[in-house]
Amino acid sequence: MKLKRSTCAVALIAGLAGAIPALTVPAPAWAYVFTQVRIEGNERIEPETILSFANIMRGTEVSAGEVNDALQRIQNSGLFETVSVTPQGNTLVIRVKEWPTINQVSFEGNNRIKDEQLDEIAQSEPRRVYSPAQAERDASNMAQAYSSQGRLAARVTPRIIPRAGNRVDLVFEIREGDVTEIERIGFTGNRAFSDRRLRNVLETKQAGILRRFIQSDTYSPERLALDENLLTEFYRSQGFADFKVQGVAPELARERDAYFVTYAIEEGPRYRFGRIDTVSEIPGVDAAPFQAQNRVRSGSYYTPEMIDVTIRRMETIALEQGLDFVSIEPRVTRNPRNQTLDLTFALTRGARVFVERIDIEGNTTTLDEVIRRQFQTVEGDPFNPREIRNSAERIRALGYFADAQVETRQGSSPEQVIVDVNVEEQPTGSLEFGASYGASSGVGLNIGLSQRNFLGRGQELAASISTTKGSRSGSFTFAEPFFLGRDLRFSFSGWYRETDQDNAKYNTRSAGLQTGVEFPISKSSRLDLHYKLSKDTLFDVDPITYDEEDGEYDGSSPILVREEGSEWTSAVGYRYSYDSRRVGLNPRTATKLSFTQDFAGLGGDVKSVTSLLSAGVESTAWRPNITLRGEFEAGAIHMLDDQSSRVIDRFNGQRVRGFETNGIGPRDLEAPNEDALGGNYFWVARAEAQFPVGLPEEYGVSGGIFADVGSIWGLQDTAGANGVEVDDSMNVRAAVGLSIFWTTPIGPLRMNFAKAVAKEDYDETQAFDLTLSTKF
Incomplete structure (x- = not known):
């Protein structure tokens, strides 16, 4: 049998009704004097506790109103279901009925929110006195939790089930309802x-x-x-x-x-920029260098973004010139008649405020120094609000924290501020089990373990194993982004890769180690110095033979037969990279550039110089919802000491969309296998546009068009099968196509539908490809 709350209320009213006659007095002046107080009905609550609530002294005159107040105090304690206070001569009789003790708390009907989560919300707990008011508050809080998930129709009703020994089970009956x-x-x-x-x-x-x-x-x-x-x-x-x-x-x-x-x-009127000026109100500071940083153009539509970009560029000039406490103040004058805005950038002297200290709280795992090094401002430096905001963005960009708030407050004097950093840690490690698919590589499985904040030091640790049709690989990486306490990234990595006839009639194996350091050489560019040691093996290359059973010749190109075997490569190199997003002064357009050279011959078997160039631009300046991208890549291998490159070292693969892996480049057509040989040189240019396709944005689906053009060419050894020279000319290939981008829970997917428009007869094309979409 369930005791409903309405029953409790009836009992409470009855208790009060029973007490009221006992409190009735003949006249307002009537007073009681009690020489003793008798308490009845209590089982768990000590009499002294009840007397303390009543607060009536023996031998002291007490009015009827004071007796009623005693009743109310005992009732309001929340410990009793019913209370009556009855004067009997010189004795005050207090009769109580205690609320039962909660035996257990349970939940019924919940599916969207688990018992553990609801248990954290409920304040009613086992072995505590049952309180109808608290149970109602718990039910309201649970309904609010459902409401925050969009289930406004959710209903939570507390019920009690009587048990022996004045105990009850408290059950919250939940009707979740549908999402609103x-x-x-x-x-x-x-x-x-x-x-x-x-x-x-x-x-x-x-x-x-x-x-x-x-x-x-x-x-x-x-x-x-x-x-x-x-x-x-x-x-x-x-x-x-x-x-x-x-x-x-x-x-x-x-x-x-x-x-x-x-x-x-x-909406209001739509404004264009009118007159644009830059003035200096600081003696001795010329406005001309600052005016050169202006990116707001007269006649263009008003946008706060370009004003902010210009202010950031001007503040950068002020820092480079060593000008402290300079404030760039944008002054806007509206001209409603012609719907223009005149804009003046005024260089003014700001308040002389310094950073007193930086306080960091909330980081239970991450060391203070990992957060502190994101600030280019230290204690005692002039206070720069924008630099503090940029530091906050860098802290959030680490990805170590679910939330990171950076605020300022006045320090020990008006000329000083304290920077408060409050962070909330989040998991930075992951264990991944996944699958992948590629039109040429088929279905693959992979396992990955990574930690982006190892031991709270900001170090990176990762290991992975993957397998696809025709390939197996494993790798590990360790990186310290702030080596020796400086902006110096130290990395160490190793890998093992093996292919089994991956669109070719031979197998390869590669294992190696690489270590290096990377450091900034300007605000937007970095330099990486590295060393690599690897052992690369080409095996299972079949010479040309005659198969009497099939009556056909089988085998690979004599060029590959001559290249079969293992070689050690010991190389030092460098990589220069430039990325405009590191400064972020042009949010609508991003450019990147990298140039890499590796010099092999520091020991080992291979002596060569390998050069790679990559450049790209991405822009939304034409239209905000259309992204334009352009990329160019090129590479060259120059062998030394009359050595010849091997297919395992040469450029190959899917450099041009619309073609298979190893689908383009020099090919020995006289060999039965018609092997792709790769090339010592390559170049490829890509252009694409990504745009909405009319579906709601929340579906995460967009479309694109692309065009690729490029070539792979160049061999030292061109003596192919039957003594025929392999054509290693720079034959240009081109393809156009459509793309579908889809942001899914497993990652951003990209589907390419391509058509080769310029190709050789022996090229292997690929009309469809499904891959994980990579970021620019």
Whole structure:
């Protein structure tokens, strides 16, 4: 039998009703004098405890009102189901019925939230006195937890089941209900952009056909404030400087299973930049170098982003010139008549404020020094708000913390500030079991173990094993990003790779070690010095033979037969890299460049110089929702001391999309296997555009078009089968195609549909490929 809460309430009212007649007095002036107090009905609660609640002294005159107050104090203690206080002559009789003790707390009907999570929410616990008020509060808190998941129709009801010994089981009966989705998001007052375009700006999404997999279509009041900011930022980035969100009206459907959200907005006029000036209000500081950093163009639409970019560039010039306490103040003058904004960048002298200290809290695993080295500002330096914000971004970019807040407060004097860093640790290690697929490599399995913050020192440790059709590999890497307490990255890695006729009629094996250091040589560029030692083996190369059973010749090119065997390669090298994103002064366009050279011959069997060049650009400057990319790669192997390169060292692979691995380059067509031989040189140029395809943004699907052109060529040994020279000319290949990008829980996937438009008759093409999409 379950004792309902209403039964408890009836018992409480009855108890009070029983007490009221006992408290009735003939006249207000009547007073009681009790020489003794008798307590009845208590089992666990000590009489002294009850007397302390009553607070009535023996031998002292007590009014009827004071007796009633004693009743209320005992009742409000929450320890008793019913209480009565009855004067009987000179004796005050207090009768109580204690609330039962909770035997156990359980949950029924919950599926979306586990028992362990609900148990943390509930304050009612076993072996404590049952309190109906606390049980109701627990039920309300649980319903709120469901509400935060978008289940506004969830209902939680506390029930009690009596047990022997004045004990009860407390059961929370839960009806979770369905997710309360956002059925429609609408806008009023928008003229420049359609509802569909504005929906893509918001973090909250409208329910669609994939609603079971999209969590952002559930209603969350906390997300509305973020959406207002996103909407405001979008409009202002498009020139609407006076844009306002007048109100947001979420309307709950009668069935409580859906919301209809309407944004009332005021766009205002669209402004263009008018006159752009830079002035210096600091004696002795010339404005000309700062004006040269201006990226705001007169006549272009107003955007806060370009103003911020210009301010950052000007602040960088101030730091380079050693100018402290310089503030770049943008002054905007509106011209409503012609809808222009005149902008003046004023160099002013800011307040002389210094950094007193940097306090770090919340890092239970990560060492203080790992966080502190993200600051280019140290104690005693002039306070630069932008540099502090940049430091906060660098801390977040580490990926060690679920949350990282960097704030400032006044120090011991008005001229000093204290920088407070509060972080929340998150797991930085992972153990991965996965599968992969490639059109040429087939299905593969991989196991990976990685730790990005080893021992809390910011060190990187990773190991992986993978296998696909025709290949097996394993690797490990250790890196210390701040070697010897400096911005000096030390790395050590090893690998083992083996291929088994991977689109070829021979096998390869490679094992090696590499170590090196990398350090900055400017704000945007770094230099890597490294050493590599490897043993590379080419084996299972079959010479040309006649198969009497098939009546056909089998075997590989004589060039490969001559290259079969193992060789040691000992090489030192360097790699120069440039990436404009390291400074981030142009958020719409990113450029990167790298040049690598390895010099083999420091011991070992191979003597060569290998050079690689890579350059790329990515931009959204043309249109924010369209990304344009261009890349160029080239490489050359120059053998020394009259040595010849081997296929295991030469360039091959899928350099040009639309062709198989080892699908292009010099090929011995006279050999029965028609082996691809690779080349000593290659170049490839790629261009592509990525754009939305009309599906809701939350589906994570976008499209692209691409065009690749390139070539692999060049051999020292061209004497192929039957004495025929292999054609190792630079024959150009080209392909065009379509791509589908899909962001999935297992990673960003890319599907390429390609068509080779320039190729040789012997090339091996590939019309479809599915890969993990790589970032620029």
